[in-house]
Amino acid sequence: MKQILKTVWQMDRRNFLLILLLNIGVALTSSISIVLLIPMLDLLEVSIGDSGALGILLQPFAGMNYLERAVAIIAVFIVLMLLRALLNSFATVRQNAYLERYEMGMRKDVYQAIGSASWETLSERSGAELIQLISLQCRQARFCLQWTIGLIASAFSALLQLVIALWMSLPVTIMALVVGASFLFLFRPFLKKSKEYGQKAVEVNRELHRETQNQLSSIKEIRAYGAEDHHRKLFAQISQKYYDISLRTTQLRVIPQLCYSVAAAVLIGIAFVFSVLILDTGTAQLMVLVYIFSRLWPVFSSWQGQLQNIQAYVPAYETVQASICDLTKGQREPQSRDGSVNFTQQITFDKVGFTYKSGSEEVLKDLCFTLPRGSVTALVGPSGAGKSTTADLLLGLLQPTEGRILVDDVALDSQNLGAWRKRIGYIPQEPLILNATIRENLLRFHPEAGEEEMISALKRSLAWPFIEKLPNGLDTVLGDNGVRLSGGERQRIVLARVLMGDPSLIILDEATSALDYESENFIRQTIRSLREDTTVLIIAHRMATIRGADRAIVLLNGRIEEQGSLQELLQKQDSYLTKMVSVE
Ligand code: ADP
Numbered sequence: 002m003k004q005i006l007k008t009v010w011q012m013d014r015r016n017f018l019l020i021l022l023l024n025i026g027v028a029l030t031s032s033i034s035i036v037l038l039i040p041m042l043d044l045l046e047v048s049i050g051d052s053g054a055l056g057i058l059l060q061p062f063a064g065m066n067y068l069e070r071a072v073a074i075i076a077v078f079i080v081l082m083l084l085r086a087l088l089n090s091f092a093t094v095r096q097n098a099y100l101e102r103y104e105m106g107m108r109k110d111v112y113q114a115i116g117s118a119s120w121e122t123l124s125e126r127s128g129a130e131l132i133q134l135i136s137l138q139c140r141q142a143r144f145c146l147q148w149t150i151g152l153i154a155s156a157f158s159a160l161l162q163l164v165i166a167l168w169m170s171l172p173v174t175i176m177a178l179v180v181g182a183s184f185l186f187l188f189r190p191f192l193k194k195s196k197e198y199g200q201k202a203v204e205v206n207r208e209l210h211r212e213t214q215n216q217l218s219s220i221k222e223i224r225a226y227g228a229e230d231h232h233r234k235l236f237a238q239i240s241q242k243y244y245d246i247s248l249r250t251t252q253l254r255v256i257p258q259l260c261y262s263v264a265a266a267v268l269i270g271i272a273f274v275f276s277v278l279i280l281d282t283g284t285a286q287l288m289v290l291v292y293i294f295s296r297l298w299p300v301f302s303s304w305q306g307q308l309q310n311i312q313a314y315v316p317a318y319e320t321v322q323a324s325i326c327d328l329t330k331g332q333r334e335p336q337s338r339d340g341s342v343n344f345t346q347q348i349t350f351d352k353v354g355f356t357y358k359s360g361s362e363e364v365l366k367d368l369c370f371t372l373p374r375g376s377v378t379a380l381v382g383p384s385g386a387g388k389s390t391t392a393d394l395l396l397g398l399l400q401p402t403e404g405r406i407l408v409d410d411v412a413l414d415s416q417n418l419g420a421w422r423k424r425i426g427y428i429p430q431e432p433l434i435l436n437a438t439i440r441e442n443l444l445r446f447h448p449e450a451g452e453e454e455m456i457s458a459l460k461r462s463l464a465w466p467f468i469e470k471l472p473n474g475l476d477t478v479l480g481d482n483g484v485r486l487s488g489g490e491r492q493r494i495v496l497a498r499v500l501m502g503d504p505s506l507i508i509l510d511e512a513t514s515a516l517d518y519e520s521e522n523f524i525r526q527t528i529r530s531l532r533e534d535t536t537v538l539i540i541a542h543r544m545a546t547i548r549g550a551d552r553a554i555v556l557l558n559g560r561i562e563e564q565g566s567l568q569e570l571l572q573k574q575d576s577y578l579t580k581m582v583s584v585e
Pocket of ligand 1: 388390
């Protein structure tokens with residue numbers, strides 16, 4: 002909580018103080034309106050007794066006749082209520098604007114931290130986790146701040162209520178104060194429990210998001226396997242956990258509120274018996290009771306609730322802050338935008354080794370190979386051999402921990418990586434197709450491209466023939482709400498998007514699963530349709546694709562097992578490639 006207060010203070014103290022003042026203003030006007038009951042009762046000729054303190058409230062109206070007094074009291078009351086309503090509306094708008102700004106700022110910080118995080122740091126977190134961080138947890142952190150502001154504001158207004166209550170009656174106020182404070186002390190374990198439940202809620206939420214994302218992305222497989230029941234049960238189990246934790250948090254909130262209400266009833270009874278029935282002090286003491294139990298007592302019970310709410314949301318706040326810190330710690334090196342790279346001859350891996358920060362073993366060892374300009378190379382090997390890591394190194398997402406990567410004779414470093422990436426086109430296994438028009442899909446990564454550029458790229462990727470036939474052409478909506486394309490057609494659009502950047506090197510991660518004849522054909526045709534000087538590296542999983550390449554590199558356990566021209570490798574009887582051919 003200290004950290005939250007520090008953040009609040011550093012962020013925008015002017016507005017924070019204004020919100021506090023407005024809240025105090027609301028509390029002040031409400032208190033005075035209640036105190037006005039005294040002259041009102043006096044007007045109705047109800048005896049208020051001879052309490053000196055309360056008598057002061059009658060002084061301003063002394064000397065007025067009945068009608069003047071009635072008008073004056075009602076006028077003051079109306080003005081006060083109006084002022085209260087105005088202050089309240091203003092405070093609500095200001096406070097919400099302040100909190101929305103805080104939430105937006107935090108979301109921006111998370112987004113920036115994700116943007117600046119190194120690839121390695123980022124790949125340790127799932128997409129579902131990051132989405133949850135940006136959406137749900139930022140929202141919950143905002144609630145944490147909201148309750149904290151509420152608590153500080155009510156502390157100030159409590160002070161005010163306390164002064165008025167003490168002025169009205171010392172013994173009754175002290176009785177309420179002692180019982181209220183002991184309740185707060187008594188319910189301290191509830192705060193600890195709230196935080197514990199809050200932490201669990203963050204974990205269950207994460208689990209729920211992850212499971213939802215997993216199930217949605219594998220909906221086809223689930224149906225194909227007929228595994229709906231099992232998945233439904235899994236989902237129901239996590240939903241139940243979510244329900245349980247929410248219910249327990251609510252129960253935890255309700256118990257103290259119940260105790261406060263019972264205590265209020267008992268205290269009113271005791272105070273009433275002593276001050277009114279036994280001491281017979283009249284209406285004035287009744288007013289004190291009304292005031293204390295309508296204004297001061299709720300402060301205690303709402304503090305308990307607010308403190309529990311804060312504790313319940315503190316874990317979300319801490320998760321956001323810790324994630325920003327983690328992502329920023331694993332920041333990628335700043336990359337110069339001015340560097341340039343000349344790629345006229347070859348890319349060379351010179352004794353490249355790589356170890357992930359989170360792993361102890363070297364996953365790539367002593368890689369030495371070249372990719373001559375205009376060549377088509379297949380990178381082959383079993384799962385876990387290091388193919389994706391090699392591609393990530395080539396993309397500049399990871400930096401070698403040993404050796405160097407040279408483009409012509411220049412080693413890739415933070416000075417020229419930015420320029421190098423602009424010359425690469427990357428086609429992942431599951432490329433992004435937006436639920437939008439073909440035009441929007443193409444412009445997403447090349448916002449300045451013109452119509453001709455788009456059509457030319459679509460022609461080169463062999464997508465134009467089928468797009469031309471669509472009634473809305475480039476403005477056809479793809480995806481769930483539009484035209485459904487075959488896997489091959491989608492790949493062609495993605496390739497057009499890549500070609501619009503006029504890349505010198507294309508890295509193509511062939512889909513491991515469900516590769517049909519059309520997709521295999523796509524890869525072969527693509528390679529043929531590319532300009533002669535375009536270099537291609539395909540992470541290949543099947544012979545049909547490999548055959549489209551002119552060279553192959555076989556990786557096994559992070560080392561190069563064999564490399565050379567396809568013909569050469571296929572002639573060797575016990576080569577990995579020869580074995581691959583015999584299996585297919
Ligand atoms: P391939 O693409 O050939 O399947 P990868 O390059 O994905 O192989 O993985 C090579 C090795 O590096 C594997 O042992 C894998 O477990 C490990 N690895 C991959 N990504 C990470 C990561 N982010 N952190 C730690 N180890 C990783």
